[in-house]
Amino acid sequence: MKLSGMREQSYLILLALAPAPLYGYGIIAAVRELSDDRVRLGAGTLYGALDRLASDGLVAADRDEVVGGRLRRYHRLTGAGRAALVAETERLADLHARARRLLGITGPARLGGATA
Amino acid sequence: MNARYERHCRRLLRAYPPRFRERHGEELVGTMLDAAAPGRDRPPVRDVWDVIRSGLLFRLRDRPPVHRWLAYRLLGAGLPERWRWWVRDDVLGRGHALRSHVGNVALMSLVLFALNLPSIDPGWLLTYVPATLVIGMIPIPPLNRAERRRILTKHGFTPDSRARGVRETR
Numbered sequence: 001m002k003l004s005g006m007r008e009q010s011y012l013i014l015l016a017l018a019p020a021p022l023y024g025y026g027i028i029a030a031v032r033e034l035s036d037d038r039v040r041l042g043a044g045t046l047y048g049a050l051d052r053l054a055s056d057g058l059v060a061a062d063r064d065e066v067v068g069g070r071l072r073r074y075h076r077l078t079g080a081g082r083a084a085l086v087a088e089t090e091r092l093a094d095l096h097a098r099a100r101r102l103l104g105i106t107g108p109a110r111l112g113g114a115t116a
Numbered sequence: 117m118n119a120r121y122e123r124h125c126r127r128l129l130r131a132y133p134p135r136f137r138e139r140h141g142e143e144l145v146g147t148m149l150d151a152a153a154p155g156r157d158r159p160p161v162r163d164v165w166d167v168i169r170s171g172l173l174f175r176l177r178d179r180p181p182v183h184r185w186l187a188y189r190l191l192g193a194g195l196p197e198r199w200r201w202w203v204r205d206d207v208l209g210r211g212h213a214l215r216s217h218v219g220n221v222a223l224m225s226l227v228l229f230a231l232n233l234p235s236i237d238p239g240w241l242l243t244y245v246p247a248t249l250v251i252g253m254i255p256i257p258p259l260n261r262a263e264r265r266r267i268l269t270k271h272g273f274t275p276d277s278r279a280r281g282v283r284e285t286r
Contacts, residue, residue, distance in 0.1 A: 024147030042163050043147040044170025047140055051174075070146040 021062040021076035131171025189219040213260040221252035
């Protein structure tokens with residue numbers, strides 16, 4: 001579902017990077033988990049998104065590791081990225097609250113996922 | 117088995133232009149291999165399409181705007197720093213001489229056409245245009261090489277296409 005503002009994909013990638021820097025496959029796995037298996041990024045889509053986020057200054061390269069002969073480049077959230085993520089989260093929460101009011105949904109919000 | 121999978125991935129990477137491959141290629145292949153289901157010879161169609169699509173989109177998006185491209189192609193104008201790696205790929209890419217010649221020939225023809233509009237004989241057009249195109253496309257290696265070197269130098273590369281300057285920027 002695409003809402004105005006940040007794409008869902010970008011949002012999930014930023015969110016995945018919030019706790020700690022991750023490398024490519026780590027991001028794909030984290031996004032899949034965050035979206036309850038709904039959003040499955042391919043490698044091409046991931047790097048297209050990372051490229052855009054990097055040129056917007058929201059993510060940056062963190063470090064490189066070589067594991068099993070393979071290059072793992074870690075990506076991290078920048079300060080601006082974290083701020084954008086928080087802003088978007090607040091915006092979505094606000095929208096969510098308004099929607100619930102408009103739809104007359106009362107009671108505690110039904111949150112998915114076991115962890116905070 | 118894994119080696120074959122990796123070969124497929126590397127071949128798919130050619131959907132992206134050299135500047136992307138040089139910068140992100142290893143990482144992308146590594147990610148595809150990490151995500152690979154065990155016991156497969158080649159990536160699933162879904163992932164194949166994902167990479168090809170992303171590569172094509174990157175090529176389409178990461179290019180200079182039309183007016184700048186025209187000035188570069190037809191008038192030999194320099195492109196801003198943001199596009200210098202695009203220029204490098206263009207110059208080092210296959211058929212650069214052809215691509216820039218077709219542009220020059222097209223421009224020359226347009227100019228001559230405009231200047232002679234009232235008195236043009238259609239028969240002449242039918243011979244002139246193909247003739248100029250053919251002649252314009254004859255490769256002259258020393259001239260082509262000089263042209264490539266000129267464009268590279270103009271955009272901050274050494275004549276053998278390495279980036280000038282202390283830091284490797286985008």
